[in-house]
Amino acid sequence: MENNGKSDRELDLLRDEIDRADRELIDLLARRREVVTRIAALKTARGLPVYAPDREEVMLRARRREAAERGVHPELIEDILRRIMRDSYRAEGEHGYRRAAPEAWPVVLVGGAGGMGRLFARHFTASGHPVRILDRDDWSRADELLDGAGLVLVGVPIAVTLDVLDDLRGRLPAGAVLADITSVKVAPLARMLEIHDGPVVGLHPMFGHSAPSLAKQVFAHCPGRDAAACSWLLDQLRIWGAFPVTVEPAVHDRLMGAIQAQRHFATFVYGLHLMEEQTDLDEVLALSSPIYRLELGMIGRLFAQAPDLYADIIFGSEVGRDLARRYHRLFARMLDIYESGDRAAFLADFARVKDWLGPLADVFLAESDALLDQARDRLDIRAAGATRRRGDP
Amino acid sequence: MENNGKSDRELDLLRDEIDRADRELIDLLARRREVVTRIAALKTARGLPVYAPDREEVMLRARRREAAERGVHPELIEDILRRIMRDSYRAEGEHGYRRAAPEAWPVVLVGGAGGMGRLFARHFTASGHPVRILDRDDWSRADELLDGAGLVLVGVPIAVTLDVLDDLRGRLPAGAVLADITSVKVAPLARMLEIHDGPVVGLHPMFGHSAPSLAKQVFAHCPGRDAAACSWLLDQLRIWGAFPVTVEPAVHDRLMGAIQAQRHFATFVYGLHLMEEQTDLDEVLALSSPIYRLELGMIGRLFAQAPDLYADIIFGSEVGRDLARRYHRLFARMLDIYESGDRAAFLADFARVKDWLGPLADVFLAESDALLDQARDRLDIRAAGATRRRGDP
Numbered sequence: 001m002e003n004n005g006k007s008d009r010e011l012d013l014l015r016d017e018i019d020r021a022d023r024e025l026i027d028l029l030a031r032r033r034e035v036v037t038r039i040a041a042l043k044t045a046r047g048l049p050v051y052a053p054d055r056e057e058v059m060l061r062a063r064r065r066e067a068a069e070r071g072v073h074p075e076l077i078e079d080i081l082r083r084i085m086r087d088s089y090r091a092e093g094e095h096g097y098r099r100a101a102p103e104a105w106p107v108v109l110v111g112g113a114g115g116m117g118r119l120f121a122r123h124f125t126a127s128g129h130p131v132r133i134l135d136r137d138d139w140s141r142a143d144e145l146l147d148g149a150g151l152v153l154v155g156v157p158i159a160v161t162l163d164v165l166d167d168l169r170g171r172l173p174a175g176a177v178l179a180d181i182t183s184v185k186v187a188p189l190a191r192m193l194e195i196h197d198g199p200v201v202g203l204h205p206m207f208g209h210s211a212p213s214l215a216k217q218v219f220a221h222c223p224g225r226d227a228a229a230c231s232w233l234l235d236q237l238r239i240w241g242a243f244p245v246t247v248e249p250a251v252h253d254r255l256m257g258a259i260q261a262q263r264h265f266a267t268f269v270y271g272l273h274l275m276e277e278q279t280d281l282d283e284v285l286a287l288s289s290p291i292y293r294l295e296l297g298m299i300g301r302l303f304a305q306a307p308d309l310y311a312d313i314i315f316g317s318e319v320g321r322d323l324a325r326r327y328h329r330l331f332a333r334m335l336d337i338y339e340s341g342d343r344a345a346f347l348a349d350f351a352r353v354k355d356w357l358g359p360l361a362d363v364f365l366a367e368s369d370a371l372l373d374q375a376r377d378r379l380d381i382r383a384a385g386a387t388r389r390r391g392d393p
Numbered sequence: 394m395e396n397n398g399k400s401d402r403e404l405d406l407l408r409d410e411i412d413r414a415d416r417e418l419i420d421l422l423a424r425r426r427e428v429v430t431r432i433a434a435l436k437t438a439r440g441l442p443v444y445a446p447d448r449e450e451v452m453l454r455a456r457r458r459e460a461a462e463r464g465v466h467p468e469l470i471e472d473i474l475r476r477i478m479r480d481s482y483r484a485e486g487e488h489g490y491r492r493a494a495p496e497a498w499p500v501v502l503v504g505g506a507g508g509m510g511r512l513f514a515r516h517f518t519a520s521g522h523p524v525r526i527l528d529r530d531d532w533s534r535a536d537e538l539l540d541g542a543g544l545v546l547v548g549v550p551i552a553v554t555l556d557v558l559d560d561l562r563g564r565l566p567a568g569a570v571l572a573d574i575t576s577v578k579v580a581p582l583a584r585m586l587e588i589h590d591g592p593v594v595g596l597h598p599m600f601g602h603s604a605p606s607l608a609k610q611v612f613a614h615c616p617g618r619d620a621a622a623c624s625w626l627l628d629q630l631r632i633w634g635a636f637p638v639t640v641e642p643a644v645h646d647r648l649m650g651a652i653q654a655q656r657h658f659a660t661f662v663y664g665l666h667l668m669e670e671q672t673d674l675d676e677v678l679a680l681s682s683p684i685y686r687l688e689l690g691m692i693g694r695l696f697a698q699a700p701d702l703y704a705d706i707i708f709g710s711e712v713g714r715d716l717a718r719r720y721h722r723l724f725a726r727m728l729d730i731y732e733s734g735d736r737a738a739f740l741a742d743f744a745r746v747k748d749w750l751g752p753l754a755d756v757f758l759a760e761s762d763a764l765l766d767q768a769r770d771r772l773d774i775r776a777a778g779a780t781r782r783r784g785d786p
Contacts, residue, residue, distance in 0.1 A: 011439075014432045015448070021425040022456055026470055028421065030463040032414040039407045046404075055408070063415055070423040076480045077419055080473050082770040087469045206682040210762060216769050220680055245679050255677060258670070259685045266663075269727045272742055273720045275749045277651070284648060286638050287613055289599040291691065292652045297764070298684065300757020303750050307743040311736050321731050327666045328728055331721050334662045338714050343704050349665055350700040356668045357696050364693020367768075369603060371690070374767050376609050377475040 029084070036088045040095045047098035050089055051215050051241035089215035089241055099128040100235035105150020105176075106130045110164060115209030116155050116181065123214060123240055139167065146171050151233060154180040154188075158312040161188050169195040177230050179203055183256060183313055185222045185249040193224055200224030201233060202249060204256075208305070215241030222249045253319060260313050261320020262327065264302060268310065271299045290372040422477070429481045433488045440491035443482055444608050444634035482608035482634055492521040493628035498543020498569075499523045503557060508602030509548050509574065516607060516633055532560070539564050544626060547573040547581075551705040555584050562588040570623050572596055576649060576706055578615045578642040586617055593617030594626060595642060597649075601698070608634030615642045646712060653706050654713020655720065657695060661703065664692045683765040 043050065063081060064074035107124045109117045112133040121131045132145045146152065152172055156164050161182050172178060178196040181203050182188045189202040202222035211217055219237055221244040223230070234244050247255070274281075281296075288296065302310065314320060337345045354361055436443065456474060457467035500517045502510045505526040514524045525538045539545065545565055549557050554575050565571060571589040574596050575581045582595040595615035604610055612630055614637040616623070627637050640648075667674075674689075681689065695703065707713060730738045747754060 011432065011435055011441075014428055014435065017428045018425065018432075019452065019455075021421055021428065022452070022470075022474060023459060024421055025418070025473070026456065026460050026463055026465055028414055028417055029460070029465045029469065029473075032411065033465065035407055035410045035414065039404065039411075042404055042407065048404075059412065059415075062412075063419065066416060067419050067422070070419055072419055072422045072426065073480060076422065076476065077415075079476050079770075080418070080422075081415060083469065083472050083476070083767075086766065086770050087466060206680060212766060218680065218682070247680060251676070252680070255680055258672065259677060259681060263685060263688060265727070265731060266724075268739075268743065268746075269724050270659075270720070271746045271750070272727065273716075273723050275746050276723065277716065277719070279651065281750075281753060283644070284652060287599060287611065287640060287645070287648055288652060289611070291694075292656060294687070294761070294764070295656060295691070297757045297761035298688070300750060300754045301684075301761045303743065303747040304754035304758035307740050307747075310743070311739055314731065314739070315734055315736055323666075323670065324728060324731060326670070327663070328721070328724050330666050330669065331659075331662050331724065334658070334665065335717060335721055338658060338707065338717060341708055343708055346661075346704055346707070347700050350661065350696065350703070353661075353664045353668050354696040354700075357664070357674075357693060360674060361693045361697035364690045365697035368687070368690035368694045371687070371764060371768055373479065373605060374476075375764055377472075377479050 032084070033088070033091060036091050037095065040091065044096050044098050047100075047239070049239050049241065050097070051238075056085065086212070086215070090213045097123070097127040097236075097239050100239055101129070101150060101232040103150065104128050104130065106132055106148055107151045107153065108132045108134050108145055108149045110134045110152060110154040110168070111136075111156035112153075114155070116205065119209050119211065119214075120153060120155075127236060127239070142167075143171060146173065146176075149173055149176045151177045151179065154178075154182070154192075156182075157308060158182055158184060158316040162191050165191045165195055172196050172198065174198050175229070177201060177233055178224075179230075179233065181205055183260065184316055185220070185252045189222055189224050189249050199226035199229035201227075201230040203244075204252065213241065217242045219244045220252050221246045222252060253317070256313075257317045257319025257323055261317035262323040264310050265314050265320060265324050266327070267299055267302050268314070271303055274299070290375045291368075294372070294375060425477070426481070426484060429484050430488065433484065437489050437491050440493075440632070442632050442634065443490070444631075449478065479605070479608070483606045490516070490520040490629075490632050493632055494522070494543060494625040496543065497521050497523065499525055499541055500544045500546065501525045501527050501538055501542045503527045503545060503547040503561070504529075504549035505546075507548070509598065512602050512604065512607075513546065513548070520629060520632070535560075536564060539566065539569075542566055542569045544570045544572065547571075547575070547585075549575075550701065551575055551577060551709040554581050558584045558588055565589050565591065567591050568622070570594060570626055571617075572623075572626060574598055576653065577709055578613070578645045582615055582617050582642050592619035592622035594620075594623040596637075597645065606634065610635045612637045613645050614639045615645060646710070649706075650710045650712025650716055654710035655716040657703050658707050658713060658717050659720070660692055660695050661707070664696055667692070683768045684761075687765070687768060 040050075042048075060078055060081060063077050067077040068074050107120075107129045109120055109131060111117060112121060112131075113135040117133065117135075121133070124131050129150075132149070134142060134145045138145060146168075149172070152168065154161065154164060154168075161180065165180075165188065168178075172195075175198055176196075177199045178192050179201045180188045180192060183204055185202045185204060189200070192200045192202070201224050204220040204222075206218040206220060214237070219242055221234065223246065237244050284296070285293070334349075336342075357364075433443075435441075453471055453474060456470050460470040461467050500513075500522045502513055502524060504510060505514055505524075506528040510526065510528075514526070517524050522543075525542070527535060527538045531538060539561075542565070545561065547554065547557060547561075554573065558573075558581065561571075565588075568591055569589075570592045571585050572594045573581045573585060576597055578595045578597060582593070585593045585595070594617050595613075597613040597615075599611040599613060607630070612635055614627065616639065630637050677689070678686070727742075729735075730742075750757075
């Protein structure tokens with residue numbers, strides 16, 4: 001391709017205009033952030049929740065309409081504003097949160113030295129609660145740490161949860177809320193009710209401790225005893241922007257068998273399979289469609305995290321094991337269809353599932369399309385990054 | 394929570410300031426888009442590619458630095474600018490693309506009436522090529538349609554690809570480039586070389602026809618014959634912003650067995666499993682972590698798309714079938730570990746895979762974290778949307 005001086009200069013001038021606009025954008029973001037800081041301070045003082053979904057919806061609808069009038073794609077302004085709001089939630093947290101509890105009771109985090117413990121410690125501290133950690137090596141001081149506590153939150157590996165609860169028996173202040181964040185709920189909740197006569201509530205955070213903030217994060221919530229006395233804790237979660245979703249302990253454990261145990265197990269087996277097939281990942285990555293790259297991402301993130309956590313979730317769920325067994329049998333049946341080339345049988349089953357999914361199939365398609373577009377926005381650096389890091393000695 | 398008039402007004406005033414800033418943002422986007430339009434016109438005139446990765450990298454690095462200086466998170470400005478750039482690529486295409494071919498040869502799309510055909514038709518037309526569709530019902534006019542063609546691009550179901558190629562034998566202009574977009578490459582490429590003495594090239598778009606644009610889309614590229622005579626086609630793909638990745642046909646077909654056939658088959662089986670388990674999807678969605686929701690998204694998008702396409706990909710790949718068989722055997726072995734509660738064996742295998750993945754595990758974790766954050770940005774509407782649509786009579 002031939003360039004001539006004149007048009008290069010023309011292009012450069014236009015690119016300078018783009019750069020100026022983008023610097024204006026930075027300026028605008030900085031100013032907007034200052035206003036958000038003032039809103040945050042006001043919300044903290046007023047005790048309003050960080051996340052105001054109604055206000056958000058109204059605001060987004062208005063901006064979409066105005067954008068369309070100006071010839072700007074409504075999807076573009078919505079995506080950008082949602083991205084800015086995520087940043088704002090984080091900023092709001094930096095200035096503290098309102099305390100939902102009537103008093104600044106001490107909060108004891110049992111097993112609080114881990115990642116999830118740090119996340120809770122940070123949030124309770126930012127809400128004005130003194131936080132005390134009762135981890136493995138602190139049991140000699142347990143009575144002292146538990147003295148006067150308003151909340152005792154147990155977050156220890158599944159395998160030792162019941163034992164740790166037994167160790168707490170007879171040591172908890174009568175009015176303290178006893179709560180846990182174990183990833184199963186039936187057994188821990190029953191044991192909590194057994195060892196403590198006061199308010200009891202079961203929680204299960206549906207996210208990892210690497211979460212950037214609690215805004216828009218889901219907690220499973222299983223009421224135990226004295227919901228009124230536990231309500232400040234639920235309010236506090238909402239103030240942090242989280243969604244507690246109430247569910248029966250037995251339903252929770254059944255669902256988690258599918259959502260966590262079985263899926264993590266299948267992902268684990270798939271990672272092992274890639275290794276046993278001696279898959280050349282660089283080769284695969286070069287040709288990956290965004291969707292497959294996302295699937296590799298799911299596998300990679302499992303193996304990048306704590307093996308014990310996954311072992312806990314998988315081996316702790318009988319439901320997951322039963323589901324995995326039935327999935328395996330179904331896989332065998334479908335493999336017969338694959339091996340015999342029975343395309344008609346495949347198409348018949350395909351139609352049945354499509355029918356069963358109903359309108360959700362299209363919802364999922366649209367959702368994942370949007371996400372794949374976002375994944376593609378960063379495709380170049382991601383590809384380069386993977387190759388570069390992998391190539392490192 | 395008690396409100397008093399004064400602070401409500403204070404909050405309202407601050408929110409007005411946010412709204413004003415967001416309207417300024419819309420204005421800025423509209424102005425920026427005008428400049429992009431002028432750049433697009435200049436690029437088309439000059440024949441420069443839409444996608445300029447080097448310029449992008451330099452620009453993003455500068456904006457990140459300036460943002461940090463202003464107290465704006467560098468990740469925030471990068472995410473926003475990447476999102477804006479995606480929009481710009483689309484805008485650039487609206488004003489046409491430079492033609493890479495030395496002449497405005499007619500392009501014949503064999504099987505061009507489908508979604509992928511429309512995508513190519515739109516792009517070739519926007520690049521100044523007359524486009525002719527040769528679909529199932531047009532074979533009586535085939536000779537007329539093929540007359541003077543500079544490119545004959547075959548995109549028909551795998552099952553009929555070889556037959557369609559046979560039908561083209563002896564009908565192609567000597568100098569025309571013969572290309573295909575079949576999702577396997579060995580057999581079609583061999584047949585193309587057999588039926589045509591002129592330039593031949595195999596392509597496989599690694600994306601679906603719902604793609605918003607070709608910017609940053611990957612094509613597998615298998616050279617066939619006379620690469621020099623085919624080079625304009627590759628240049629044209631690059632002008633559209635796509636990445637052709639060159640690969641041996643046999644390697645391509647092996648990789649696609651893993652990337653497409655086996656994975657689609659596993660996803661298909663998992664969808665069937667969810668149905669057979671009579672999974673209550675509303676219940677599951679309410680409690681889903683973003684990662685599981687993403688997995689549901691993968692399943693939903695498969696069943697929302699053309700069953701024949703998936704049947705083609707799955708049944709067309711012997712490699713996929715062999716991989717599925719070995720995956721199934723491995724699953725059985727691991728199920729034994731699950732059933733016997735052999736946690737130590739699980740942890741040992743976990744460590745082996747983690748080791749094998751090396752630094753890629755962390756790369757994948759970071760990537761998928763970023764993507765899950767984006768998924769969460771839209772969590773509320775998505776949940777509401779799914780429930781609403783599903784609840785419709």
